[in-house]
Amino acid sequence: MSLKRIDLLICCGSGCVSSGALKIKERFHEVLQEKGLVNEINIIETGCMGPCDYGPVMVIYPEGIFYKKVTPEDVEEIVSDHFIKGRPVARLMLQDEEEKTFSTQKEVPFYQKQVKVALANCGYIDPESIDEYIATGGYEALGTVLTTMSPQDAIEVIKKSGLRGRGGGGFPTYLKWQMVHDNQAEEKYIICNGDEGDPGAFMDRSLLEGDPHRILEGMMISAFAMGATSGFFYIRAEYPLAIKRIKHAIAQAKELGLMGRSIFGSKFSFDAEVRTGAGAFVCGEETALINSIEGQRGNPTPKPPYPAVQGLWGKPTVVNNVETYGNIPTIFLKGADWFASMGTETSKGTKVFALTGDIRNTGLVEVPMGITLREMIFDVGGGMSGGHKFKAVQLGGPSGGCLTTQHLDVPVDYESLKERGAMMGSGGVIVMNDEKCMVNVAKFFMDFCVDESCGKCSPCRIGLKQMLDILTRIDSGYGKEGDIEELQRLGEAISKLSLCGLGQSAPNPVLSTIRFFREEYESHIRDKSCATKVCLDLMHFHIDKNRCIGCSLCAKKCPVSCISGSRDEKYTINQLPCVKCGNCMDVCPVKAVTKVPGMHPEVAAKRLAETKLSHNYDE
Amino acid sequence: MTLEICRKYAPNKDNLIQILHEIQDTHPQHYISAAAVDIVAEYLHVPANHIYGVLTFYTMYSTTPRGRNIIRLCESPPCYIKGSDNILRRLKTVLGVGTGETTKDGAFTLELCACLGVCGNAPVMMINDDVYGDLTEEKVEEIVNKIRGAK
Numbered sequence: 001m002s003l004k005r006i007d008l009l010i011c012c013g014s015g016c017v018s019s020g021a022l023k024i025k026e027r028f029h030e031v032l033q034e035k036g037l038v039n040e041i042n043i044i045e046t047g048c049m050g051p052c053d054y055g056p057v058m059v060i061y062p063e064g065i066f067y068k069k070v071t072p073e074d075v076e077e078i079v080s081d082h083f084i085k086g087r088p089v090a091r092l093m094l095q096d097e098e099e100k101t102f103s104t105q106k107e108v109p110f111y112q113k114q115v116k117v118a119l120a121n122c123g124y125i126d127p128e129s130i131d132e133y134i135a136t137g138g139y140e141a142l143g144t145v146l147t148t149m150s151p152q153d154a155i156e157v158i159k160k161s162g163l164r165g166r167g168g169g170g171f172p173t174y175l176k177w178q179m180v181h182d183n184q185a186e187e188k189y190i191i192c193n194g195d196e197g198d199p200g201a202f203m204d205r206s207l208l209e210g211d212p213h214r215i216l217e218g219m220m221i222s223a224f225a226m227g228a229t230s231g232f233f234y235i236r237a238e239y240p241l242a243i244k245r246i247k248h249a250i251a252q253a254k255e256l257g258l259m260g261r262s263i264f265g266s267k268f269s270f271d272a273e274v275r276t277g278a279g280a281f282v283c284g285e286e287t288a289l290i291n292s293i294e295g296q297r298g299n300p301t302p303k304p305p306y307p308a309v310q311g312l313w314g315k316p317t318v319v320n321n322v323e324t325y326g327n328i329p330t331i332f333l334k335g336a337d338w339f340a341s342m343g344t345e346t347s348k349g350t351k352v353f354a355l356t357g358d359i360r361n362t363g364l365v366e367v368p369m370g371i372t373l374r375e376m377i378f379d380v381g382g383g384m385s386g387g388h389k390f391k392a393v394q395l396g397g398p399s400g401g402c403l404t405t406q407h408l409d410v411p412v413d414y415e416s417l418k419e420r421g422a423m424m425g426s427g428g429v430i431v432m433n434d435e436k437c438m439v440n441v442a443k444f445f446m447d448f449c450v451d452e453s454c455g456k457c458s459p460c461r462i463g464l465k466q467m468l469d470i471l472t473r474i475d476s477g478y479g480k481e482g483d484i485e486e487l488q489r490l491g492e493a494i495s496k497l498s499l500c501g502l503g504q505s506a507p508n509p510v511l512s513t514i515r516f517f518r519e520e521y522e523s524h525i526r527d528k529s530c531a532t533k534v535c536l537d538l539m540h541f542h543i544d545k546n547r548c549i550g551c552s553l554c555a556k557k558c559p560v561s562c563i564s565g566s567r568d569e570k571y572t573i574n575q576l577p578c579v580k581c582g583n584c585m586d587v588c589p590v591k592a593v594t595k596v597p598g599m600h601p602e603v604a605a606k607r608l609a610e611t612k613l614s615h616n617y618d619e
Numbered sequence: 620m621t622l623e624i625c626r627k628y629a630p631n632k633d634n635l636i637q638i639l640h641e642i643q644d645t646h647p648q649h650y651i652s653a654a655a656v657d658i659v660a661e662y663l664h665v666p667a668n669h670i671y672g673v674l675t676f677y678t679m680y681s682t683t684p685r686g687r688n689i690i691r692l693c694e695s696p697p698c699y700i701k702g703s704d705n706i707l708r709r710l711k712t713v714l715g716v717g718t719g720e721t722t723k724d725g726a727f728t729l730e731l732c733a734c735l736g737v738c739g740n741a742p743v744m745m746i747n748d749d750v751y752g753d754l755t756e757e758k759v760e761e762i763v764n765k766i767r768g769a770k
Contacts, residue, residue: 100694298677299676
């Protein structure tokens, strides 16, 4: 390998690839070829660098220059100005509102409060190169553990570090290991749960794609600690790149003897294979996942028996999340005390969060536990996009709850969130602005859970459907007094009675939005009005006659011909047939068409008459 | 063909999901036929109804023929918040089909799916194995037309 004067790191995480990173990489190869610079510049495809919203992004070493939103057209300028003349291209750097330029990656505000442990190599090394992983200290932890520690020693280290499961539950990692370690069974299995299905979470994908060897190393250390000799990566089929990378990593590790028989000359042997899901959210639940690996429907089974006692093919099994494994090598390298020095009393270390929604810097961040929501959303996330106000944040996806402005100073750790009805979950943070209707959002999450319910237990299968029906009724203007209480009653029952985590947590979004936005539910039911004008049945379009110039464009574009008028009389909307498509608003040249909250009185009167009719009929 | 795929895997029940994936991926119409189910059942020594049970449990499998290109638009909350319903409406008009349907020329099937894990660039869709992010109504039309032109 020859030394080159410039390292060009192009983020090829799924986010940047979706916005065209691969084309840019191709273009670099072409331009470097043309200019004869192939021997001077090293192009490296890295995993996710984090700031997806700036994508495609790249970092150029030795200086660490950070470019955002690069297009194939910019490549020639980067090569001629930056690589040849040594003048970085300022217009591709990040600028804030005060036009301050951040030239290097270290200066970018997005990275300021982050501490990277699991994500340390993500966006820094070539994920397909085992050499680069080893160069950053990779497989050193495994070597140390295998040659100097007993399995029980390894468990003690994890116990001291305070590491808890990063997949959602927050169960102490060492406890699972200890249970399986103490079990005398001859065969034990270890599973890596890469069935990341939580909408709004993509850290597992980024880790598997960006640093697969770290996950593999973490898994092998765990396997040694509990006495397992074979493992399975269960990865959802929606992540083809992650599947490819982990398979590649396994092959490389085997080739170097880092996996297989007597690793590092010890008595420990290990083999792993990859299994893929096929599009079922419930398979993220560990018993469902085990059934899926066995080639069955991914239905959960009642616990106990826990997988630690009776798991895959009836053998003791540990299922850990991808991110949990991602922390393990570093804990052994830097020590349990170092890890435990970060975070809060009960939640140690760092956590990876996926920031999404109406926030400026969407992307992947890793911050110490205990950071406040305000710091995470406004400092790291750069605040709200489009000049809107913060309204709520949904933590933990469809299993979590929402928090509002009053919770912005809550420290983010397992317990603080749980106390307030939200949960850490896998770390999805969906930020919503003041244009979002919370009833509509709750309905949307419920719709997701109804879709994904496996149908095995009736509280989840039937109960969630009932909740969705009530929400649909409220959102379409047929809500009744008592609906809120009914939702709460059902939600609490479903939480208590469901078989697995999906059903137990599915009512959370509804229950938490009722708790913090009850007035929105009430105005939907009582006043038939959606203040944010999102629920179509609870708003209407209106043409302001003082503004209307009578151009007739709206009437022409209306698909149901419900707008009539003339140049003199101006135009009006006939509310009864209106389908609320919004075409009139889009085409109006003078912005005379506006959305007004509340069901139009004519529509309300018609509905009332219909209800009376059907009542008479029933009687 | 189906039997050849089966033989790549040991005749153990736990390989079922992987076998079904490969059968579906290599079929030009991206689906698993009733005949294929019987072959797999015989190979794995399990009743065909077990295979059918698995097949219909997972959303990625199809028991009916589909288009050459499968468009899977994410319908999860982060994409919804960023306006995926507008994208869906446009896709339906551009393709002239509803969700779950295939265009007459057999080029596209439009499907909705749960989170694709590219939420930082919502709204997103996947066409076969490629992810397209930061979608706008104009952009989806462009993408579809490009694939139409390239065939």
